[in-house]
Amino acid sequence: MTKNYSDTFFEEIKLLAKFPEKSQLEGLKIHKEAAPSVIQAAQSLFDKGLISQRDGGYLTDSGLETASHLHHVLIALK
Numbered sequence: 001m002t003k004n005y006s007d008t009f010f011e012e013i014k015l016l017a018k019f020p021e022k023s024q025l026e027g028l029k030i031h032k033e034a035a036p037s038v039i040q041a042a043q044s045l046f047d048k049g050l051i052s053q054r055d056g057g058y059l060t061d062s063g064l065e066t067a068s069h070l071h072h073v074l075i076a077l078k
Contacts, residue, residue, distance in 0.1 A: 011041035013070065016050065019059050021071045027051075027058035 015038060020026040030042045045051045050063035059067055 007037060008040055008044055011037045012044055015041045016045065016063070016067050016070055017074060019051075019063070019067050021067060024058050024061075024064060028056040030056045 015028075015030075018028060030039060032039075039055075042051065042056055043054055045063070046054045046057075049060055050066055052058045052060055
């Protein structure tokens with residue numbers, strides 16, 4: 001079965017992969033000058049409760065777990 005994924009979905013994955021895998025003490029800041037797709041991805045991750053701020057911030061507990069799963073997938077695909 002083929003599923004169509006939005007561009008925002010892939011931007012979310014790329015952004016989530018940039019967060020440190022094992023620490024909630026390090027975060028990201030998405031600047032106003034960032035590409036609109038990156039800003040939209042950050043907003044979407046925030047809306048889903050995965051990051052603490054609309055413009056990045058830190059991973060929430062759910063975000064930390066999700067990022068950990070993502071890092072495992074990325075390692076397996078290398």
